[in-house]
Amino acid sequence: MSPLADRYGRRFPYLRLSVIPACNFRCTYCLPHGYHADPHAAQPLSLAEIARLLRGFAELGMHKLRITGGEPSVRHDLTEVLRTAAAAPGVTKLAMTTNGSLLSRRLHEWMDAGLNAINVSVDSLDRANFARITGHDRLDDILHGVDMALGAGMASVKLNAVLLRGVNDGELPAWLDYLRERRIGLRFIELMQTGDNLAFFRDRHVRAELLETQLLESGWQLLPRAADAGPAREYRHADYAGRIGIIAPYSKDFCSGCNRLRVTATGDLRLCLFGEFGIPLRPLLQADEQLEDLVRAIGGQIGRKEQGHFLHEGRTGITPHLASTGG
Template sequence: MSPLADRYGRRFPYLRLSIIPACNFRCTYCLPHGYHADANAAAPLSLDEITRLLRGFTELGMHKLRITGGEPSVRRDLTDILRTAAAVPGVTKLAMTTNGTLLSRHLHEWMDAGLNAINVSVDTLDRACFAHITGHDRLDDILHGVNMALDAGLASVKLNAVLLRDVNDKELPSWLDYLRDKRVGVRFIELMQTGDNVAFFRDHHVRAEVLEEQLLTRGWQLLPRAADAGPAREYRHPDYAGRIGIIAPYSKDFCAGCNRLRVTATGDLRLCLFGEFGIPLRPLLQSDDQRDDLVRAIGGQIGRKEQGHFLHEGRTGITPHLASTGG
């Protein structure tokens, strides 16, 4: 069995690493009151600690890395982190998820550092609705950054849109117009319940399958899932340059294709976004001499991964909001 394989036969070549919990947006579904730092919280992992962490994971077979937050561009040494991560032997794909506020300013710097894939949070193409959801009137600037990424030839450019009932769930026609001639993937993500959004979830949750049915009636076709792909069911249409992905965590067998692990900004391994516990790896990141202990610690935890999440039961684990573990 692969060192990064669990008792259900799933393999985990994909790591999502949060580098900072802070975010400069106030999204209604995540941090509606903005980010408030905990004065007693530990500092995020240092560059040296991140390097040791990634070397340990690649020794176990990880090859796809996604940098997340909070908002990763809030961290001032983001470019150094990207450059260091890209140089770790075994990392073949370096991606990042961002709200895009600094994309147009730093895109080429990030690409030069080794970034080859990016997901940008764009919940709507309507400027007023975007400002309502995020607390910032930045849609035009963010879409300009997306266009720059496409023009620069970044290997993968995707947009993430969280579906919200009675807010942005009727915008498929606008998205189809956008995708007709743009080689970008749009990921429609079903709203998930977290520890502090129960009332919001009740008011705004809409099943992603509703949108999926609309795509099928319009002639979109489901594509086979790539081995290291994320959880989206991806659709294409011959008349459109772009593609559409559906992320439906409440759908049947959603967790059967899970292929990623998560590490928080302070170094806790999370086997599931909605897991009940974290495994502190930071004590094993203080010296290069600890590599063997780190590898054994990571490999020894995989067997504790559950077959699925418990969202259907209203159990959200220790995730208070998505910014806390990088979504």
């Protein structure tokens, strides 16, 4: 089977799979009132369904997989999910995005299961500010887990920080001190409008390109983008061990390098984080004999992928908040 490609020539070796919509944090930009389960919602995909899903995507050239949530560590069988994912044919990079709340306790267990890359959400290096943003005073423990991952030799350790105007957008000096000796990739993410955060977005949105200008003026240099990389524009500086990435979804041509698809915790294929529809794959995950039908279904839907999102027009699709689709 040929690698998955859309009508604009973009290829998709990268899948982001949500394994649970729930999250145990209350981040101001995502779930300020905490997660509230829908009692009528379907249960997340089972291990067997996940295994079949990944076999289908592997047939279409997927080799990079990121496990997301909600918060994936809320799922009680996460270690088995990771082991199942690591065993999928063709997967060479198994990453996970987490808030790090269980990182210091479960890191080695997850690495033994096959996890080789991790992104940890750390929106501030100031303990009080971190608690205000997330609703939890857990910064010290989370940063300890990050240092453990570095010490354990994990192939890729990255941090994610959502830029919030008047909250954490003045912390670049502290971050530079942190990156001087740590071989970490820091991702500054521009706040995105979702279905339920319009007032917050208008109040706190700051263009990530302003930060890029500061970096360039300070001698940071833009790096070439890897074929299976995420959406960040990555910068390096000779004086720092760490690197800085900028994810600016409102920038020109942001979607031209899109290389990833998403599947929700209940098995809906999302061609775009801010798309207008989901494509239910779960009915095709009930038996091994359905693999060809699954591959055909995924390949047949890729033509519906738009050239770009419509965030500039204020259209956020069916994404109420980032936890619902995995960000």
